[in-house]
Structures are given as structure tokens and as C-alpha cells.
Amino acid sequence: MDLIDEIHRAVERGEPTAVVLRRRYDAPVEDVWDACTDPERVGRWLAPVSGDLRPGGTYQLQGNAGGRILVCRPPGLLKVSWVAGEAHGHSEVEVRLSAEDDGTLFELRHSMTVPPELWDGYGPGAVGVGWDLALLGLHLHLTGGPLPGPGERETWHLTPEGRDYITRSSRAWDEASRAAGTPAGQASAAARRTTSFYLGEKETTMAEKITPFLMFQNGDAEEAMTFYVSLFTDGKVLDVTRTDDGKIRHATFALAGQEIMCIDSEIQHGFTFTPSMSLYVTCADEDEIDRLYAALVEGGGALMPLGSYGFSTKFGWVNDRFGVSWQLTLP
Structure with a gap:
């Protein structure tokens, strides 16, 4: 999918913190507004919604967030409080729509109070990936594309398309986090944990890595x-x-x-460095092991020249020119 690149993402650090998503839809403002506010249509691309759906009223997305409708000014501004799971304080979502070249510029701003340990652990992708998925659903709804059915939404992340979209979304939020000043190592680690969370994989803690x-x-x-x-x-x-x-x-x-x-x-x-600790590489084919061996041994030295020693098809052990030891094997 190339839809990931169609979304501009930004992170605003402060109190509160905000994630911002902006993209263009090839649909009139009135149609996009209707898709975002009509309960029947919202249920098709996001989740079934219930409640007292009026300004000042309340709403609840099935299996997701709920809150109060703070502002509703058709067809350009919708603002709601957003409470999902265990509340951590301020959390509001604002959607602004404006006409742009026979289409609609869609901007979503989710501002929230985030506990430091949650931000450090998962970064902006914790909510950003979820919003990327929502914007994908809105795109498919507006273009008549195939949307996962009620029974398929819970398992879409297991499909190749789902895994690819989530992984690329998490990487994009990694980049947005770095652009906002988060140290690269911290941003990447948070993105990996976020990806694992959305893919339903076991989270690897620091002690297990x-x-x-x-x-x-x-x-x-x-x-x-x-x-x-x-x-x-x-x-x-x-x-x-x-x-x-x-x-x-x-x-x-x-x-x-x-x-x-x-x-x-x-x-x-x-x-x-000492040869008692090596980087051990299992090569895919003979061309790869020959290439790696030649590059690594140049300026260094061979501990076991590339050859067949009976325990694998081909094996070589070298110290490279920096002194680092490498064992290369072709099963």
C-alpha cells in the first residue's frame, strides 16, 4: 500500500502532548463530514457508535473510546473528549475539514496528557498507529474499497496486508517522533514495542533483549x-x-x-577483541559466503580458511581488519 505516505504526521511535545495527522481525500467536504458524523456510516469504517449524539451529548464507540461531544460545526469542525481504557487525564480529538482542489483536506489532532513511562515505552505510535488505521478505513469507505467485515476486523492485523500497514505506520511515527526531538534510539525502541503491540506479538522487555x-x-x-x-x-x-x-x-x-x-x-x-567471541553468520548461498569471507578477511587474518570441514557445506573463520571475529557458515 502507498497510503502510508499520503499522511503527514507531526508530534507536538508539551502539556498536553498532541499527535497530528493530515491528508487529502478525493471527496467533497460534505461527504467526508457526513462519513464522520452519520452513525450508520461511522459504523461501517470505524466502529458502531451509540449515545446522545448531539453537541453536549455523549458517544461510545463499540470496543473503543467514548466521551462527550464538545463542538460540532458542520461541515468543518468536530471536537470530542476521548476516553479509552484507563484514563490518564486530558484527552481530546479535534477533526477539521476544509475544501482543497475539489477534495477535502482532513486534519485530526489528538491532544492528551501522557504519563512519561507510557510515552517513553511506546511513543506517539501508541495512538498514531490506531489513527492511521482509522484513516485507512475512512479512505476505503469514501472510495468504495473493500472494508473488513465485523468478524474480520479483529484478525486483519494477522494478514500480510495488515502486518505491512501496521509496521510501516509504526516506522512513520518513529520518524515523526525523531523530528520532534526524541533521541533516535529511544524513538526506535518505542516503535518496535508499538509494532509488537498492534501485531499481537509478545512484547520483548529490556531484560529479555x-x-x-x-x-x-x-x-x-x-x-x-x-x-x-x-x-x-x-x-x-x-x-x-x-x-x-x-x-x-x-x-x-x-x-x-x-x-x-x-x-x-x-x-x-x-x-x-578476541576470537573467543565471534559474530556467527549463517549464509544463504555460496555466493554470499564467498563475498563476505573475501571482504572480511582483507586486511585481517584467517583463523580457519574458507573450506569444507565436515560440519557444514562451507565454513570460514576470520578476524577482520578491526580485530572483530566472524564465523561464516553455509549449512
């Missing part, structure tokens, strides 16, 4: 990290903080789905 940590003695952590990332198709640098002289104070990168941390040591220790 093990991450290799490489300490470089010669100020070459960034050179090594850049080299390692270049070797793997999905390799990427996740976050970097530097010292005043430009060295790596702390960085996180990922290779084949495995996160690895590294630093430039500010203290010269009497030890460095």
Missing part, C-alpha cells in the same frame, strides 16, 4: 560500522551520538535483523 556490544580502541568505530553495514543488503545504521571530537559515543546498527551496539572507548584498555 541481548545485543552484542563492540568497543573499539583506536577511534575507528564509525569506519567499522559503515563497513559492516555495506556488507549486508538490509544493513543500516539506527542511531549515532558523538563526542565533541566526532568519535562515536554510542551507536546502534543492524545486520540481518540483529542489532549491534558500538562505541569508541575514551579509555585505552589493556585488552581488545
